[in-house]
Amino acid sequence: MADRARLLAAALLIALSASVVAPALASAVELPGESCPAVLPGTSSSAGCGEGTSQSGGGKGGGGLNFGGLLPILGVGLGGATLALIAAYIVLRRRTSLPVAPLDPTEWWTCAKCGKNNVIDSPRCYACGSWRT
Numbered sequence: 001m002a003d004r005a006r007l008l009a010a011a012l013l014i015a016l017s018a019s020v021v022a023p024a025l026a027s028a029v030e031l032p033g034e035s036c037p038a039v040l041p042g043t044s045s046s047a048g049c050g051e052g053t054s055q056s057g058g059g060k061g062g063g064g065l066n067f068g069g070l071l072p073i074l075g076v077g078l079g080g081a082t083l084a085l086i087a088a089y090i091v092l093r094r095r096t097s098l099p100v101a102p103l104d105p106t107e108w109w110t111c112a113k114c115g116k117n118n119v120i121d122s123p124r125c126y127a128c129g130s131w132r133t
Contacts, residue, residue: 008087008090012083012087015079015080015083016080018076107119107120108120109132111125111127111128111130111132112130112133113125113128113130114127114128114130116128118132
């Protein structure tokens with residue numbers, strides 16, 4: 001049981017590390033049309049790059065938000081949130097499946113099928129699900 005918990009913790013740590021590193025890697029990727037073409041010596045460097053052009057007036061609008069660059073970041077964020085919800089579900093389900101210890105030991109009943117002790121108020125065995133006989 002402890003090995004399983006350690007393995008789950010290691011997997012969550014790796015997923016968290018990947019969700020932190022992936023947006024940084026995705027933001028460094030050049031999109032088509034973002035970089036200037038290589039300029040050979042003796043040629044004009046303003047062809048295609050927009051260097052030396054004035055953006056005031058009738059020029060192209062710039063400075064907008066690039067939604068294509070945000071998609072990998074959103075995907076990683078949603079993936080991390082999904083992993084966190086799955087881990088929380090697993091932990092909470094295990095904690096709620098165990099019976100609460102009663103104050104009086106006579107408040108237990110033993111399952112005839114698997115031999116596990118159950119709280120007297122529960123109609124089914126928490127371990128195997130068989131009905132109380």
